[in-house]
Amino acid sequence: MNNLKVVIDAGHGGTDSGAVSSNGIKEKDLTLEISKYMYNQFRNKGIDATLIRSSDETISPNERVQRILNAYGDNPNVIIISNHINASGSSTAEGAEIIYALRNNDKLAKNILQALGNEGQVMRKFYQRRLPSNTSKDYYFIHRDTGGSTQPVIVEYGFIDNPIDLAKIQNNYKKYVDAVVNAVITTANGETVEPKMEKNYYIVKSGDSLWGISKKYNTTVDELKRLNNLTSNILNIGQILVLPTTENIEANTYIVKSGDSLWGISKKYNTTVDELKRLNNLTSNILNIGQTLKIPTIENANTYIVKSGDSLWGIARKNNTTVDELKRLNNLTSNVLNIGQALKLP
Numbered sequence: 001m002n003n004l005k006v007v008i009d010a011g012h013g014g015t016d017s018g019a020v021s022s023n024g025i026k027e028k029d030l031t032l033e034i035s036k037y038m039y040n041q042f043r044n045k046g047i048d049a050t051l052i053r054s055s056d057e058t059i060s061p062n063e064r065v066q067r068i069l070n071a072y073g074d075n076p077n078v079i080i081i082s083n084h085i086n087a088s089g090s091s092t093a094e095g096a097e098i099i100y101a102l103r104n105n106d107k108l109a110k111n112i113l114q115a116l117g118n119e120g121q122v123m124r125k126f127y128q129r130r131l132p133s134n135t136s137k138d139y140y141f142i143h144r145d146t147g148g149s150t151q152p153v154i155v156e157y158g159f160i161d162n163p164i165d166l167a168k169i170q171n172n173y174k175k176y177v178d179a180v181v182n183a184v185i186t187t188a189n190g191e192t193v194e195p196k197m198e199k200n201y202y203i204v205k206s207g208d209s210l211w212g213i214s215k216k217y218n219t220t221v222d223e224l225k226r227l228n229n230l231t232s233n234i235l236n237i238g239q240i241l242v243l244p245t246t247e248n249i250e251a252n253t254y255i256v257k258s259g260d261s262l263w264g265i266s267k268k269y270n271t272t273v274d275e276l277k278r279l280n281n282l283t284s285n286i287l288n289i290g291q292t293l294k295i296p297t298i299e300n301a302n303t304y305i306v307k308s309g310d311s312l313w314g315i316a317r318k319n320n321t322t323v324d325e326l327k328r329l330n331n332l333t334s335n336v337l338n339i340g341q342a343l344k345l346p
């Protein structure tokens with residue numbers, strides 16, 4: 001959609017606290033923090049955005065609707081994000097819900113929920129809610145009274161009365177907001193937020209081995225076993241294996257494997273223990289299996305940083321050398337490369 005305009009509504013405010021947690025955290029304060037961050041993120045991306053309240057202010061439903069419609073009018077390019085934290089009256093409900101208007105299709109709601117799911121929040125549901133006394137109308141005024149063309153969604157990030165959900169929101173709200181912002185832009189571009197996890201699964205085929213799969217996805221047998229809680233190397237056809245996320249195999253990161261030491265890793269990446277500790281804010285030399293370490297990447301004429309899909313053979317060809325020469329130069333005992341690894345070139 002061209003000319004995307006975003007109205008950000010921090011739910012509740014002032015005398016209306018919204019839901020309150022058992023330890024006194026108020027929904028109105030969380031939604032304000034979330035909304036302010038969201039506003040900045042849209043503006044940083046050059047997208048027009050308006051924040052309905054930027055302080056702890058009491059706003060009547062009528063006033064709220066007025067402010068929303070005054071922002072960019074009643075137009076189809078206007079997306080209204082009303083930020084809320086849910087409550088269920090029990091401490092066990094968890095996850096995000098997105099509620100969209102009867103006049104809209106489900107694309108925006110679906111994309112936002114998927115984006116939150118991709119960031120690790122439980123995806124409860126996306127839905128429309130009708131007014132019991134007049135089922136042709138929306139239940140919530142934020143849908144019902146905000147014109148006939150705008151696209152309003154209520155985003156419930158999780159449950160304030162579930163301590164686990166509350167902690168998740170408090171610790172991850174920036175990640176969640178970034179996900180929502182990206183989902184809004186993705187939807188405006190007519191695209192779909194794809195489930196992140198699906199891409200990170202591999203279905204075992206006849207003839208597969210953990211070793212072969214690990215090579216294919218630039219990981220190790222140990223890492224695959226750890227990710228999948230495997231106690232043996234036996235695979236079954238049709239078995240679904242979780243693969244390391246792209247985050248984990250991103251260039252410039254290394255995932256600590258069984259038997260690794262800082263010294264060994266520093267040698268492998270042509271760096272030093274001190275540099276690794278500095279980069280990763282480590283205060284001791286203790287590593288945990290599965291830990292992600294940042295790796296320095298100083299690429300110069302004589303080093304090559306391994307990228308996804310690289311092989312020693314390919315790198316050797318490209319640099320007019322041989323696999324054996326590369327292995328000798330880099331003290332490699334096998335042909336396995338890690339993304340982000342720095343190789344000395346002749």
Ligand SMILES: [Zn+2]
Binds near residue numbers: 011012018027084085
């Ligand atoms: Zn609320």
